[in-house]
Amino acid sequence: MKKPRLLTSIYAKFAILFLLIWWVLNSLTFGVTINIIANSFFDKLSMDHDQLMAEFRRVRTITGLVFLASAAVGTIIILIAVRSIVKPIKRLSKASKEVAKGNFDIEVKVTSADEMGQLTADFNLMTKELKNIDVLRKDFVSSVSHEFKTPITSIKGFAKLIRDNPLTDEQFSEYTEIIVNESERLSVLSSNLLKLSELDSKAIREQATVFSLDEQIRKAVLILEAAWSKREIEFDIDLEEITITGDEHLLQEVWLNLIQNAIKFSNQQGSIKIGLHQSGELAKVEITDHGIGIREEDKERIFERFFKGDKSRSQDGNGLGLVIVRKIVEMSSGKVYFESESGKGTTFIVELPQISPFHSA
Template sequence: MAKNLSNSIRAKGTLIAIGILFFSCFVSFSLMTILFLVLYHGDLSISEAHAVFGSFMFVTLILCVALGGSLLFFAIRKISDPIIRISNATKEVAKGDFSIKMDYKSNDEIGVLTQNFNLMTTELGNMEYLRKDFISSVSHEIKTPIASIQGFAEMLQDKELSEENFQAYTNIIIDETKRLSHLSSNMLRLSKLDHQFIPEITKQFSLDEQIRRTIVLLEEKWSKKNLELDIDLEKIVYTGDEALIQQIWLNLIENAIKFSAESGTVFIHARKISNKVIAEIKDQGIGISKIDQGRIFEKFFQVDESHSKEGSGLGLAIVKKIVEIYDGEIDFTSEIGQGTTFVVKLPFRN
């Protein structure tokens, strides 16, 4: 009971008000009674004593109101002071200062409000850091291919340029423009997914056939590295956004191909277990270090800088967001030099 009272500002305020009222009345009545007894020693008749005592009681009431009001004013000021401080701090947050923190410890509602305020400023500060980091990463990713395009375009102005160099430079420019196009497409896709919480389009489709079509789309890449594909796909009918879900397989299989060694094997399996689809994509590539494993779903993070020109670092962030939209899970295991295995679990939806 006492703990519940201490956790409520309303209960504490009520108790303080009752305490102040009792104290004010007690002090006022005691003072006026003592004053009455000091000034009058029984020389008054009963009727005169009643009249004088009535006047004293009126003065006692006024004194009680004045004393109680003064004490209540200071008590309310004490209670409202942290609220005023939170209000002023909120104005500073509105100006963009997310470093501000409130120092007020209590178990009541104001204490909880203060804790939530500090949590809010901490999260806003983290978001601001991520925003600046995102802008920095975007600037870097865009600047690199643009600088490359500019440099080779200037070289093409050389009238004595050989045909071989001309072809090489134009191919580089084409590759860099494709990279820019891929980057902008992924950024737009990820921006849209960040504000999407449910699938926009829902229909039944063959998920195993979708994965096979994705493998065919990437045939040029896995054929170039002479990779063997170990494919084991159960017949699965799934309900969802077909184009959106294909991005999962496209990014994961493309990553497996990218990080696989020449003449390696990529394993692509999918099966139904009770109320979910479990897809497993495994490569025998370079693997991911323990340090990098906690960051692979971050935007623009790339495990191997030597492959940075082959991607934008947004693929896994897109995959994770799509899986979350479908209330699914994505896990992975990886060892350096042994390869990486991604496991996607998608629950069946009505």
């Protein structure tokens, strides 16, 4: 809504109202009094003293009555005016109580273009935003519950099978393996949720240190050895020696998540290329895989919470990795983007300033 113009503002309304009341009262009082004086007083100048005094008293009584009448008219005008100002305030107060109860489906009618109208429009905007946040929160809670429910159901099912049935050695080790994997998944999910909530609530403070980015990336590859050796993946690593100032612990999460994705979405015996180069003032990291790539329709959504593209490969993930990556990179004043072709492969690119002015994203 537009800002109210001076003439339609409450200031102007009050000013006009008081001028009007002032004018009505004055003109009633003085107009009537002067009329009486003009009509009767001057005609009776020839009266004697007693008659003159009686005439003065009559004029005084009439003047008093006119004063009373004009005060009554003024009071009525003020009451009507105040009611029209208070009414929208009462409507807003009633609506605020509804919002406090959690009812966001409420809209107060904007009836004027003054400050009150502006306040009402702002109130409506606020409830709309609150409603959106509420929908997001409910979505989030239902996604989290869903993500927890699947592994818990599977753990429970296989634990019961082990408890209630005589099993062969092979079955036993297969079922316990599933239970271990699903527990691992639950543990990663809860630690990722915790990380996200810390990043969201800005509970993480900058722990800026100077460290070698190439070493950090090499370390990330080593940490993930179990995953890539199982898939027999080859690495082509080309890292320039670059030191960077930033939060070492948080940035390690970025490389772990991106390399983990590259491994997960690569084919057996695939290859992954990791490059680190200086690009102007920026350190540029490129992680390229030749795996399944990202489908056109998924490209806009991969940074959304809980979004998982290829369901068969993303079984062991929760769709939180890239959300964490983006948050950390943006907090480090960098940016992350990707190029991908379905069926051919994907390159994730991270650009970071070498001295990262850490801020809350």
